[in-house]
Amino acid sequence: MHVYIIGNGISGVTAARFLRKNSDCEITILSSETDHFYSRTALMYIYMGHMGFEQTKPYEDYFWKKNRINLINTHVNKIDFDTKILKTSSKGDLSYDKLVLALGSSSNKFGWPGQDLKGVGGLYAIQDLERIEEYSKGLNRAVIVGGGLIGIEMAEMFHSRHIPVTFLVREKNYWDIVLPAEESAMVNREIRRNGIDLQLETELVEIVDDGDGQCCAVKTSKDDTIECGFVGLTAGVHPNVKFLNESALEIDRGIKVNRYLETNIDDVYAVGDCAEQREPAVGRRPIEALWYTGKMMGETVAYNILDQKIAYDPGIWFNSAKFIDIEYQVYGEVSGRPPDHHDSIYWEHEDGNKSIRLVYNKNTEKIVGLNLMGVRFRHEVCEKWLAEETDLHTVVQQLNLADFDPEFYKSYIADVQALYTSSTGKPIEKPVKKTLKRVLAFLGK
Amino acid sequence: MSSTLYTSFTPEKPPLLDAVQKVTLALGSLGLLLMLISWAGVSLPSKALMFYTSMGLIFFGVIVYSWRTYMIQPAGIKNNGNFFSSISHRGVLAWISAILITGFYVVLYLKAEYLGLGDTENSGLVAFFDPLSQLMHSKKASQWFVYGVLYTLAIVAFGIKFIFKYRHNRYEIIRTISVMFFQLFFAFLIPEILEMLHPETATNYFGKDMKNMWPLDYDFFDSWHIQNLSKGGLMGSFFLILGLLMIFVISPILTYKFGKRWYCSFVCGCGGLAETAGDPFRHLSDKSMKAWKVERWMIHTVLLFSFVMTIAIIYGYLGNEPDRYLLSRSTFTWLALIGLIGLSAVYFILQTKNVEDGSKNSKYIISGVVVLAALILLFNYLAGSGNAYFLQNYGFRQAYGLWVGAVFSGIIGVGFYPIMGSRVWCRFGCPMAALLGIQQKLLSKFRITTNGSQCISCGNCSTYCEMGIDVRAYAQKGQNIVRASCVGCGVCSAVCPRGVLKLENGSSDIFSKTAEQKAIHITEDQVRMLS
Numbered sequence A: 001m002h003v004y005i006i007g008n009g010i011s012g013v014t015a016a017r018f019l020r021k022n023s024d025c026e027i028t029i030l031s032s033e034t035d036h037f038y039s040r041t042a043l044m045y046i047y048m049g050h051m052g053f054e055q056t057k058p059y060e061d062y063f064w065k066k067n068r069i070n071l072i073n074t075h076v077n078k079i080d081f082d083t084k085i086l087k088t089s090s091k092g093d094l095s096y097d098k099l100v101l102a103l104g105s106s107s108n109k110f111g112w113p114g115q116d117l118k119g120v121g122g123l124y125a126i127q128d129l130e131r132i133e134e135y136s137k138g139l140n141r142a143v144i145v146g147g148g149l150i151g152i153e154m155a156e157m158f159h160s161r162h163i164p165v166t167f168l169v170r171e172k173n174y175w176d177i178v179l180p181a182e183e184s185a186m187v188n189r190e191i192r193r194n195g196i197d198l199q200l201e202t203e204l205v206e207i208v209d210d211g212d213g214q215c216c217a218v219k220t221s222k223d224d225t226i227e228c229g230f231v232g233l234t235a236g237v238h239p240n241v242k243f244l245n246e247s248a249l250e251i252d253r254g255i256k257v258n259r260y261l262e263t264n265i266d267d268v269y270a271v272g273d274c275a276e277q278r279e280p281a282v283g284r285r286p287i288e289a290l291w292y293t294g295k296m297m298g299e300t301v302a303y304n305i306l307d308q309k310i311a312y313d314p315g316i317w318f319n320s321a322k323f324i325d326i327e328y329q330v331y332g333e334v335s336g337r338p339p340d341h342h343d344s345i346y347w348e349h350e351d352g353n354k355s356i357r358l359v360y361n362k363n364t365e366k367i368v369g370l371n372l373m374g375v376r377f378r379h380e381v382c383e384k385w386l387a388e389e390t391d392l393h394t395v396v397q398q399l400n401l402a403d404f405d406p407e408f409y410k411s412y413i414a415d416v417q418a419l420y421t422s423s424t425g426k427p428i429e430k431p432v433k434k435t436l437k438r439v440l441a442f443l444g445k
Numbered sequence B: 001m002s003s004t005l006y007t008s009f010t011p012e013k014p015p016l017l018d019a020v021q022k023v024t025l026a027l028g029s030l031g032l033l034l035m036l037i038s039w040a041g042v043s044l045p046s047k048a049l050m051f052y053t054s055m056g057l058i059f060f061g062v063i064v065y066s067w068r069t070y071m072i073q074p075a076g077i078k079n080n081g082n083f084f085s086s087i088s089h090r091g092v093l094a095w096i097s098a099i100l101i102t103g104f105y106v107v108l109y110l111k112a113e114y115l116g117l118g119d120t121e122n123s124g125l126v127a128f129f130d131p132l133s134q135l136m137h138s139k140k141a142s143q144w145f146v147y148g149v150l151y152t153l154a155i156v157a158f159g160i161k162f163i164f165k166y167r168h169n170r171y172e173i174i175r176t177i178s179v180m181f182f183q184l185f186f187a188f189l190i191p192e193i194l195e196m197l198h199p200e201t202a203t204n205y206f207g208k209d210m211k212n213m214w215p216l217d218y219d220f221f222d223s224w225h226i227q228n229l230s231k232g233g234l235m236g237s238f239f240l241i242l243g244l245l246m247i248f249v250i251s252p253i254l255t256y257k258f259g260k261r262w263y264c265s266f267v268c269g270c271g272g273l274a275e276t277a278g279d280p281f282r283h284l285s286d287k288s289m290k291a292w293k294v295e296r297w298m299i300h301t302v303l304l305f306s307f308v309m310t311i312a313i314i315y316g317y318l319g320n321e322p323d324r325y326l327l328s329r330s331t332f333t334w335l336a337l338i339g340l341i342g343l344s345a346v347y348f349i350l351q352t353k354n355v356e357d358g359s360k361n362s363k364y365i366i367s368g369v370v371v372l373a374a375l376i377l378l379f380n381y382l383a384g385s386g387n388a389y390f391l392q393n394y395g396f397r398q399a400y401g402l403w404v405g406a407v408f409s410g411i412i413g414v415g416f417y418p419i420m421g422s423r424v425w426c427r428f429g430c431p432m433a434a435l436l437g438i439q440q441k442l443l444s445k446f447r448i449t450t451n452g453s454q455c456i457s458c459g460n461c462s463t464y465c466e467m468g469i470d471v472r473a474y475a476q477k478g479q480n481i482v483r484a485s486c487v488g489c490g491v492c493s494a495v496c497p498r499g500v501l502k503l504e505n506g507s508s509d510i511f512s513k514t515a516e517q518k519a520i521h522i523t524e525d526q527v528r529m530l531s
């Protein structure tokens, strides 16, 4: 059996690794972006000079040969699903037995005037980074459009090179659909503390042409014109499936897959950013463009290809990011627009750069989510509380078990416990102490 | 401190260096220049004044410069531009510094007269340091005094720089204060003061680094040293007993509880210099599998060499001058035999008990070689040979002193900072690191925990691990990092943008701490149930 995988990102590569781990089939990965798998999430660090491109490769180059995974750098222009043939730009026709589509995403463009000018672009692929690098020389200002995770990374990138940045965010506060109000305000402060020009409730109206097809300014919904030599478009991503639109493959926004990651065509699977779940897990979106979910789908699809059927289960929601210097972690349900039956205990450090939020169901008093800013929590402990629908009171009492900050750090757990007691009137008796031994016992290890 | 100086509103790119940095750079260079002029033989007017001015300028130059670099930015990870800068990324400046530092070490170890060391009177650089040496122990400076002062100055000044850089991270701050403290007091001030108080016996044993222990301190068991200690009265006996306790009791206990970091990142001077002055070079260490293989062969060979050398030496002097020691050659031989074979057996058992990490053959090779070393000793003893390992006993010591003590630990170890990273010696050559590392891996509560599935494989951790450990390889699998070479510097944990890594100690899973926690998220049971 020869399995072809289109896309050498995290989902395609994870699929290949687990196929190899569990079988002897022939595996070939095709990609037209890079020769080897690299970590897209580290693009910003290449630009900032924390790492070179080499350092972002999770596996050394010998790994592929040793594990008998063929790598081909070519672009797939068309797929003939009837004859099971891939038509490539430089390697002719390739014939597959099973096919995994791990195509990733492309940056959104919402039809803004001037969006195709030179000096306008998103940040997704290494080629985008090369373009940004090219425009950075002598750049007077960069304007970033879109208040999401990639937007703030891009702002930090330019900022690290002392290039002035204006950051246009449509919402009232940075990423306030996802972040609760206080956390969102904290990130606003962090952005401004670094001297980045954050303009809230401001939309892009037009990108101005300098006459040579190069952008020279943007016009905003506040009737401002901001001069800039680069415009970063980071208003989300969409599945990179355009070249398949005319085919028999069922596509809505992404490639439709069932719980086994099978598409409507036999022997064709889709994973990662480009896959759209027909029946997403409860509380989850049909497309989740995330590193973690790509990894889980890659693992799951390998078993399904090998006829060991297993449904894709993304588990309990978690995510993390870093807002310039503030680390962020989330576990379970935390929202900027929480439903009425949710309430939370929110503790914030007096420096305004750290916070702990415990979200619970008002009716049942069970924990439903944890949101951390500038504080690290232990994934497995939070997961266990959430999976077991633990009482808020018990969580607060055991809170030390989740503390994952480095040694010698001041612990804020006692402050959170005190806050809980003062706001609910319930004292915490015998709070669980923090030792690794207790954590391991709690996790049953 | 206001952060407006580091702002994106600045209409133009700020200059590479601001005015304060330029001035401090100039002053620091002036300090260095004074030192170089005196080395070149120019006689300066007031020797003492010049010396203190020079040291002061260098010290404050470094501190004010780095204060200006870091304190005007918000606290956080500041690795911007590391891969672009000439000095920190193997550019011209890096090569020039590597050549200069290497050259200095060659002269220091092999041709101290070029530094101006004289029999009765010093000249040049060594003479430049006479004023402080006179003040501290009323005699002229030696090349080692010069080295000690510069070394301590570097650790303290760059330690302060490091604290500015990592001021948001208490682990890094405390660890750095600790190495600065041990260097300043235990390696420098206390020995010098003891020497001043006891001028008669001083040079015999006080004038050395007190925190150094065997096998890093490779002449601890030399006959002159043992003799001096045992004849050195209360103080001498104290040092002898402390030295032995450190090796056989204190170190194993601390390593069990905290891993080798208690020494390598909190106490040791070699580690201290690497972590402070060497910090800009930490990302240069080679992370490849090949480098790891070379490392394991090399460092364990040095460890074996240090064992054999020490046994040969003791065997030698116990045989030659039996009356001067309590221990007889035959008792020593039997003790060494029991020690070596016991060590090899314990190693073998622990290695088997621990969850295997793939390097299955290594346990046979390592235990085999140690047993072989014991058998050769036995053979020579029974044959009545005066030499424990065929060759001249003292020959081992001389070869070791030259190749390991001078060439490896100094010339390559520090000279190659700008090319191979800051812990070349600690990683490839230090027998102490090797010994503590074996224990860390097999019998210690220490590990770096990976935080569930939060890793995004970005590579910051691996890049900034000075020991060349591919931390990410473990983190992305959800596996703890348990590596003999990890010195527990904590930088991988600090630079991780997703809060994935935590250095911690725990006893309940001591033999299974390397197990893969989860293969991402599917267990074999789940697959079987559904298939």
Ligand SMILES: Cc1cc2nc3c(=O)[nH]c(=O)nc-3n(C[C@H](O)[C@H](O)[C@H](O)COP(=O)(O)OP(=O)(O)OC[C@H]3O[C@@H](n4cnc5c(N)ncnc54)[C@H](O)[C@@H]3O)c2cc1C
Pocket: A006, A007, A008, A009, A010, A011, A012, A030, A031, A032, A033, A034, A040, A041, A042, A043, A044, A074, A075, A076, A077, A102, A103, A104, A105, A123, A124, A125, A150, A153, A240, A243, A271, A272, A273, A274, A288, A289, A290, A291, A292, A294, A320, A321, B456
């Ligand atoms: C800057 C940035 C930061 C991010 N940070 C985070 C983060 O912190 N946490 C997180 O969870 N997620 C993050 N993400 C999202 C995450 O990186 C993606 O979800 C993930 O990489 C998607 O992986 P994938 O394997 O599905 O696709 P991709 O990694 O996009 O791989 C798809 C590959 O297929 C190739 N390809 C597509 N079509 C063809 C074709 N026809 N022929 C040949 N090759 C083709 C593409 O060129 C690409 O190389 C970030 C993304 C970006 C861009």
Ligand code: SF4
Pocket: B448, B464, B465, B466, B467, B468, B469, B471, B481, B485, B486, B487, B488, B489, B490, B491, B492, B493, B503
């Ligand atoms: S693994 Fe981490 S703590 Fe250990 S030496 Fe490397 S960077 Fe330091």
Ligand code: SF4
Pocket: B454, B455, B456, B457, B458, B459, B460, B461, B462, B471, B472, B475, B476, B495, B496, B497, B498, B499, B500, B501
């Ligand atoms: S730095 Fe953190 S997120 Fe990045 S590879 Fe290492 S452990 Fe993973």
